[in-house]
Amino acid sequence: MSDSDTPDTNAPRTGHSVIADYLKTLDSSPGVYRMLDAKNAVLYVGKARNLRARVSNYARPSGHSPRITRMIRDTASMMFLTTRTETEALLLEQNLIKQLKPKYNVLLRDDKSFPNIHVTDHAYPMIRKHRGAKKEKGSYYGPFASAGAVNRTLNQLQRVFQLRNCSDSMFDSRTRPCLLYQIKRCSAPCVGKISEAAYAEAVTDAQRFLSGRSTNIQEKLAAEMQQASEAMEFERAAALRDRIRALTQVQTSQGINPRTVDEADLIGLHLENGQACVQVFFIRAGQNWGNRDFYPRVGEDVEAPEVLEAFLGQFYDTKEPPKQLILSHGIENDDLMGEALSQKAGRKVQLLVPQRGEKAELIESAVRNARESLGRKMAETATQAKLLRGVGEAFGLEQPPARIEVYDNSHIQGAHAVGAMIVAGPEGFLKNQYRKFNIKGEELTPGDDFGMMKEVLTRRFRRLLKEDPDRDKGLWPDLLLIDGGAGQVSAVAEIMREYGVEDVPMVGVAKGVDRDHGKEEFHRIGQRPMALRRNDPVLYFIQRLRDEAHRFAIGTHRAKRSKAVSANPLDDVAGVGAARKRALLAHFGSAKAVSRANLADLKAVEGVSAALAEKIYAHFHENG
Secondary structure (H helix, E strand, O other): OOHHHOOOOOOOOOOHHHHHHHHHOOOOOOEEEEEEOOOOOEEEEEEEOOHHHHHHHHHOOOOOOHHHHHHHHHOOEEEEEEOOOHHHHHHHHHHHHHHHOOOOOOEOOOOOOOOEEEEEOOOOOOEEEEOOOOOOOEEEEOOOOOHHHHHHHHHHHHHHHOOOOOOHHHHHHOOOOOHHHHOOOOOOHHHOOOOHHHHHHHHHHHHHHHOOOHHHHHHHHHHHHHHHHHOOOHHHHHHHHHHHHHHHHHHHOOOOOOOOOOOEEEEEEEEEOOEEEEEEEEEEOOEEEEEEEEOOEOOOOOOHHHHHHHHHHHHOOOOOOOOEEEEOOOOOOHHHHHHHHHHHHOOOOEEEOOOOHHHHHHHHHHHHHHHHHHHHHHHHHHHHHHHHHHHHHHOOOOOOOOOEEEEEEEEEOOEEEEEEEEEEEOOEEOHHHOEEEEOOOOOOOOOOHHHHHHHHHHHHHHHHHHHOOOOOOOOOOOEEEEEOOHHHHHHHHHHHHHOOOOOOOEEEEEOOHHHOOOOOEEEOOOOOOEOOOOOOHHHHHHHHHHHHHHHHHHHHHHHHHHHHHHOOHHHHOOOOOHHHHHHHHHHHOOHHHHHHOOHHHHHOOOOOOHHHHHHHHHHHHHOO
């Protein structure tokens, strides 16, 4: 027997026999189990009403789908957590899946928050778009599927109800109406063009509309228009007519317009060739507030009930579910999921799989949208795969890159310098993988692009070596694209050598003759510069990657510069809130004048106590 044929007696045991060993200590409690490979990486997270019964299924040597067979074959150990109830097991399972991202689980990859409309708590409330935690007082309406859906609704609501969208500080400082008043988008409460009572009535009407009670509002506006017309107030009658039209437009431009559904999410799934698309329509207040498509990671032999159950658990982990979830397919544990979501929402959440009627028509439309979206996605993916093969061939890579990282810097004469990294792969731009780097090197010469790139790459690879030393988490790039020529590539290569990483290919993309698009030169270590044909699709692809990196870097730089420009030294003084800051600025004219003021002058400002005046004076004179 050759050495290569000798079995490795040190290799850990894996497979169904390992799983069977755990049956000796398991009971019939509900809980969550984790299956781990020989390196202790989590392969799968699952829940069970009865842990012993579920694990005994995996201990069988046959009768499994190809995906489960591979998972069992790779399993070297298991971990268990018992729970008091099956509902707790479900909630814990979905939390662990999102946290650990196991290889064999269905995984929702795009799980961003959704925007809402916020009507603030104020004598003259502001109406605005809001995303994130609902910490501020006021009323919230949503979710909307996208910022575009919110903006369209807000635009129409401004035409109908003419509510302000300016900040409180701007509202307090206005002395004359802004342009929105001139174009009939705001009633100018800031300068008293409308009474507080009349404005409050408009706010109430807007909230009624957002709550689904729009019919009464239209009837009320129609009656007012008729009265204005009879009183020969034709200008007011025309304005009311325009508001009615705008209100009607909001309701008729929503695509899906439910008649019998007041509050629900329509969730349609389409599976094809080992890929999935879930289309979600948000129905609130009897209106369609937009739709969003999701592409969860699935395997070839995963079936619709498993995909939908995983989607529901992960999607609503951080979101409040509506009263009804109208599904295209039934799920295995619908009673358990309904109970878990009801518990989360603090009220009854109903799961429906309609077979006839309007709900069935609505979910059929959602499935059709999912099918069309997946078709477009698969076509784009095929094109992307072809371009990645072209990149691999152009730069002599062993195989097409699955992860390309592109780096760029942005600054103005060294000020507010930032580095940016974008990521692209078979599915296009991976925006949740983008990273920005605030350049911290104090010893850098302003405008030192080499030094900035060196700092960015040093921080990037130091973190990679810490977080994924075995390169098995998909975090390592297959190709680096650097904005620059031979000098930049040499600087990056030096960093890679310092960290013992010399097997990641890198290419410098430099503008060629006349710095013209299409004449780019590509620089690689130890090789002559090369160029691609001007009409080569791979060249266009690389230009897109570089332009995206440049866009992201510029945007990050502008945000940093804007924050620095708008920063106020008074923001750092403990005890100085918005009202006192306004009083100080009104009294002295500028933050710089406040910093130079003597103690007596500070005490003279209305609303500033002697103790606060001393604190402000000490802040600028002891720390300055």
